[in-house]
Amino acid sequence: MSAKTLKNGPGAEDSRPVKLSCRNLWKVFGPGAEAFMAARGGDAAAADLEQAHLVGAVRRASIEVRQGEIFIVMGLSGSGKSTLVRCLSRLIEPTAGELAFDGKDLLKATEAELIDIRRHKMGMVFQHFALLPHLTVIENVAFPLLIQGVAKAGRETRAQAMIDLVGLKGRERRFPSELSGGQQQRVGIARSLAVEPEIWFLDEPFSALDPLIRREMQAELLRLQSVLRKTIVFITHDFDEAIRLADRIAIMKDGEIIQIGSPEELVMNPATGYVAEFTRDVNRAKVLSARALMAPQSPAAKTYRQIDASAKVTSFAADIVVSPKPFAVVDRNGGIIGEIAPQAVIDLLSGRSAAGEAA
Incomplete structure (x- = not known):
């Protein structure tokens, strides 16, 4: 079985436990957004939002991400995919709806509990590498462990293991400026894995890379997943990338999730003309x-x-x-x-x- 194949095949019931879920999740930007949504029972029509001069960046989003799957959220720029991922980790506070992690209400978690969850259970990789330029590769990778208070010997041992895992052995003492773009992204991946996250958020991590390096990084992600079996939420606007990596894909438009399914299901049974257009030119x-x-x-x-x-x-x-x-x-x-x-x-x-x- 490949790293990206569902256990029971496309269209079949997946018996793996739900790791992360949201139901009727909203993120509305603008003054008085929370009161506006509360007054409407956590739901609102597009016309009402427009009349109130509010922007519904995420609307009625409901997903279930199962343990060990690569769940991809995709859509064009402005579709709400990055906002949704930030809501799922509470980097952005949802305006309405439900959000659960390991069956527990994440919206009720205190700030201290959230910090602990992010430090120990969540890994995040974004489009921009955000490496600390004055730290070496091994120091960058070990940095989250330093924040956790892990002793120097322990964090360097763990960091070295992650450096080896992503194929950067021998570059431990180099600085980010001495690395290629693909190597810098590998450092970002190693850093996010250093805390041994239970769920991994990847927000267009390869979109700034050249096409050849991007394909190499996609292959690297699949290799890592075959070893680590992480639960991954991956954001992209590239359908070719999505079909290569995904167990399932959620397609977003104007803040709403239009359809969720395996790549095969989306190609064979598009729910709307918008989804059909997304899949029209794909190599079937x-x-x-x-x-x-x-x-x-x-x-x-x-x-x-x-x-x-x-x-x-x-x-x-x-x-x-x-x-x-x-x-x-x-x-x-x-x-x-x-x-x-x-x-x-x-x-x-x-x-x-x-x-x-x-x-």
């Missing part, structure tokens, strides 16, 4: 699995080459298009659940097929 062979293209199995299916139902089309396309026979699709237990004809893949690659209709 990278998104769709064997399950999405399979037809009912024939009696001869047991003699065919087998592929996993969760395998992406790109992983077997080159083999099946030259195959004289279909491929059998098997579930996680090895049972045959369908088959794929070479022509179905050829149609998908050529754009002649509305992918997923057969499934």
